[in-house]
Amino acid sequence: MQRISSMVIVAVAPLLLAAWWMDEQPSSQAYDAPVLTAPAGSVPFSATAMVAPPGELHNPLPPTEASRARGATLFAINCALCHGQIPGQPGPVGRKFAPPPPGLGRALVQGRGDAAIFSAITVGFGRMPPFGDKLLPQERWDLVNFLRTGH
Numbered sequence: 001m002q003r004i005s006s007m008v009i010v011a012v013a014p015l016l017l018a019a020w021w022m023d024e025q026p027s028s029q030a031y032d033a034p035v036l037t038a039p040a041g042s043v044p045f046s047a048t049a050m051v052a053p054p055g056e057l058h059n060p061l062p063p064t065e066a067s068r069a070r071g072a073t074l075f076a077i078n079c080a081l082c083h084g085q086i087p088g089q090p091g092p093v094g095r096k097f098a099p100p101p102p103g104l105g106r107a108l109v110q111g112r113g114d115a116a117i118f119s120a121i122t123v124g125f126g127r128m129p130p131f132g133d134k135l136l137p138q139e140r141w142d143l144v145n146f147l148r149t150g151h
Contacts, residue, residue: 056115057114057115057118057119058114058115059114059115059118059141059144059145060141061138061141061142061145063145063148064145067141067142067145067146068142068145068146068149070139070142070146071142071143071144071145071146071147072146072151074135074139074142074143074146075143075146075147075151078131078134078135078143079104079143081093081094082094082097082101082128083101083102083103083104084103085151086103087103087104087105087106087150087151088103088105089103090103097127101127101128104147104151105150105151106150109147109148109150110148110150114141114144114148117143117144117147118140118141118144121135121140121143121144122140
């Protein structure tokens with residue numbers, strides 16, 4: 001009986017030690033960006049892409065009902081998961097952020113010009129990713145026209 005107990009202890013001891021060591025391992029949390037090293041011989045850079053200075057951008061699309069309808073569809077697909085369909089209530093993904101992304105209600109949007117909103121959609125803002133490579137310029141202007149309605 002003692003021989004079996006000794007064998008069990010000898011067999012289980014490495015597993016227990018491994019579990020203890022695992023607690024001491026560095027780990028990443030959800031939504032942490034992976035830490036990557038630059039490839040050998042690469043040239044470091046940092047820059048922000050700009051479409052044009054915000055003062056030079058002008059909305060080429062009139063805020064027609066058709067433009068706002070296209071913007072509403074694009075908002076539901078690309079924006080509502082974080083910003084929410086109802087101003088002031090973040091979407092299901094946005095609720096996971098602390099603090100949650102701002103609701104895009106009338107008060108927030110009216111305080112910004114069309115060019116500033118278009119630029120934020122294009123190059124991103126804070127935690128918001130850029131959509132310049134995902135949406136055509138006309139689609140981004142449709143979003144601007146939709147956001148102006150205060151949805």
